[in-house]
Amino acid sequence: MAKPIGGTKTAASIEEKGRGRPIKRVREKTSEPIQTLAEAVAARIREKVISGKLTPGSHLSEIALSEELQVSRNTLREVFRLLTKEGLLRYEANRGVFVATPSMSTIIDIYRIRRFIEIPSLAQAHPRHPAVKKMRASVDAAHRCRDADDWLGVGSADIGFHAAIVELADSPRLAGFYAQVSLELRLVFGLLQDPEFLHAPFIDQNTLIVTQVENGNSAAAAEILEAYLAQAERFILSAYARVASASSRGFE
C-alpha cells in the first residue's frame, strides 16, 4: 500500500515559529541514552576504534561496514559525519573515511589542551563540589583494576578521573570538548603497547591529587597535576616515537 508522503507542499513554510508550546520533557543529557540507530552504530564504531579493533589509518568501506553492522549505507554515512566531527575519523573526498592517525603533533596538542583546561579547573576547585566524589570514585576504580591486572580498565578510570577534574569548572561545553579530546587520546593509547608501563605510575599521583582537593588544598593539587601532565606527555611521546620508528623501519 503506497503512502506518498511529501506530496505537494509549497516550499513556503520552511520554518514555523515554535516558541509557543511548552516543552514536554527536557530529557536531561546524562550522556544521552542512544535514541536513534545512528547513535548506536556510532557507539559501536567508537568502541571498535578505541579498543584497537580498527587500527588508525585503515579505510572504512561503506558497503562492507554497512553489511557487517546491518545498517544501510545512508545511516552509516550519518554516523561517519558524527565521528568525523568528533575527530575519530578523517574524511577524504571521493576516497571515503579512514580511522584518524594520531601524530606527534596530535599528542602535543592534546597535552597542551589538557594543561590549559585541567590545571585552572583544578586550581579553582571547591572541596565540596560534586565532581570531587567522582574523582575519588575513579581512583578507587583504578586501584581495583590494577589489582585485577585490567590495564584497559585503568586507562578508562584515568580518563574518568580527569573528566571529573574538568567537571569542576561547571561548563557543559568545556566538558564535552574535553571528552572529545580524551577520545583522541584513547586512540593514541591503543597505538601504544605496554599499558602497564603507561598507566601504573599515575594511579598514585591521582590519589594524591584527589586527597589534596578533599582537604581544600586545591593549589597543591594543581601543582601535582602539572607535574603529572608534563611527565605523562613525555612518557607518551617517547613511547609513540618508539612505535613510529619501529613501524617505519618496515616492521609491519
Place this chain on the structure above:
Amino acid sequence: MAKPIGGTKTAASIEEKGRGRPIKRVREKTSEPIQTLAEAVAARIREKVISGKLTPGSHLSEIALSEELQVSRNTLREVFRLLTKEGLLRYEANRGVFVATPSMSTIIDIYRIRRFIEIPSLAQAHPRHPAVKKMRASVDAAHRCRDADDWLGVGSADIGFHAAIVELADSPRLAGFYAQVSLELRLVFGLLQDPEFLHAPFIDQNTLIVTQVENGNSAAAAEILEAYLAQAERFILSAYARVASASSRGFE
C-alpha cells in the same frame, strides 16, 4: 543497465591496513574549501541561522527544507548531524531538528569559556606571533565597518579578533572548539536587537588590547580583556533578559 554494487563481498575484510601508501596531497585545512554537497548545504544553513533568517526554536522540516535547498532528504540529514554536533541545531527524537535556543545559562557558559580560554591565551602571547597581525587586521576591519554603520560586520570583525587571540595558543583543536562557541554566540547576537549598543563599546577596547600586545605587554592586555569579557557578559545578559521578558509577555 543495472549495476549491482555490493555483490557478494564476504563481510570479512571490513578493514585493511593502510599504512603503506604515501599520501598524495595532505590538503591543508584552511577552513576546508567545501568539497561535498553536504558541506555546502551546511554552510548555507549556518549562514541562515546566524543571519537570523532561521530563528531559534523554529522547526526545520526535512521535506520542506530539502525541497528548498534542492537536495535529497538523506543528504540533508547528514547536514543536520553536522550542525547538531556544532551546537547550532538541536535534535529531538522522532520530532526532528530545531534551531538551538540559547538561554541565560548558554550565555553564562559561553562567557565562562571565553574567560577560560582567551585570558591565558592572551597572557602568554608573544608580540611577534603571526596571530597578532590578524588581531590588528580585525580591529581595522571593525573600525571600517563602524564608519559604514555595518554593525553586522562589526560583529564579525569582533569574533575574528577574539578568534585570533585564541590562535595565540597554537592549538588547532582549541581554535576549532572556540570557533564553535563563537557560532553559538552569534546565534545569541541574532536574538538581540540594537547591535550598535552591543558592539560599539568594545571596538576601542580591542584596539587597546592589540596595541598592548604589539608592545610586548601581554599581561596588561590580558587585564583589559578580562574587564572586557566581564562587561560584555553583563551587557549581553541584560539585553537578553529584556528580550526574553518581552517575548514571554506575549509580545510575539
Place this chain on the structure above:
DNA sequence: ATACAAAAATTGTTGAACAGTCTGGACTCG
C-alpha cells in the same frame, strides 16, 4: 619496467517506499 587506456570498485547523491511516532481533531462519556 613504464605508460596509458579500459574495466572494476567506491563514493556521492537521489528518489521512493514503508514502519514507527507524534499531533491535533472528532467523538464519546460523564
Place this chain on the structure above:
DNA sequence: CGAGTCCAGACTGTTCAACAATTTTTGTAT
C-alpha cells in the same frame, strides 16, 4: 463544559535500488 479515547494525517527513522562522478586496479602495448 471538560476529560479521556480513538483515529487519521504528517513527519521522522531507516532501508533499498539506482546512477553519476571519481578513484583504483587491471591489462596491454611500448
